[in-house]
Every structure is written in structure tokens, then in C-alpha cells.
Amino acid sequence: MQVQPYLFFNGRCEEALNFYREALGAEVISMFRFKEAPDPKMVPPGAGERVMHASFRIGGSELLASDGMAEAGTKPAGFSLSIGVESVDEGRRVFQALAQGGAVQMDFGPTFWTQGFGQLTDRFGLQWMVNVAH
Helix, strand or coil, X not given: CXXXXXXXXXXXXXXXXXXXXXXXXXXXXEEEEHHHCCCHHHCCCCXXXXXXXXXXXXXXXXXXXXXXXXXXXXXXXXXXEEEEECCHHHHHHHXXXXXXXXXXXXXXXXXXXXXXXXXXXXXXXXXXXXXXXX
């Protein structure tokens, strides 16, 4: 059994994948657009270029993503994506990259449990925690 986050970007999926490639070294494993669906009835009007489904890898984790057909303005809530990094320098780099265009809730810095931790919401509305593992 495996649990994978399935992230919806409301029309910005390809932009998000490119951002995570740059910020985190994400690798896109597969990506399918609505226009590639075998049944044209599956393609909502004007959605041909939108991403129906994508899978991508960050480190050893595989995540799923889509433009989805969610209502505009729907924000993810009730969870954060947590990244464990090996060093303070790597944590700082990852935190700063994810924070570009987003909002910082807790600056990256030392805490009582680790040498580096920070929380932010990225430009796509996803909440992240960056934590130095050792």
C-alpha cells in the first residue's frame, strides 16, 4: 500500500511542474493532456491543452498532479507537504526556492528539534515544511 498526494492546480499544473523542476529538481515521469483522451466527450470545452494527469518525482517521493476541473479559487487545506533535507544549506536553498512568489509563515532557522526548519505557502497555494533531518 502506498499513499501519494494528488495535487490540483486549477489550470496552472504545467507551470507548477516547471517551478518544482527548477526549485526542487523534480522529474516529470508522465504527463497527459485532456486533448489526448481517447474519448472526445472527456474533454471539457477549452480544456484540450490542460493537464489531465501527471506524475512527478521529488527525491524518492512520487506525487500526482492535474489541472483538474475544480472551481476557481479552491485552495488546499488541512495538510502540508514536508521535505526532509540533509543539511542546513540544502534546507535554506530549498526554502528560498519554494518561497519565491509565495508567503512565509515561519522563517527557516534553528528550532529546539533541528538545526533548520521553516514553513511557507508557495505561489500555487501549497503549504510546505522544510526540515533538516539530522
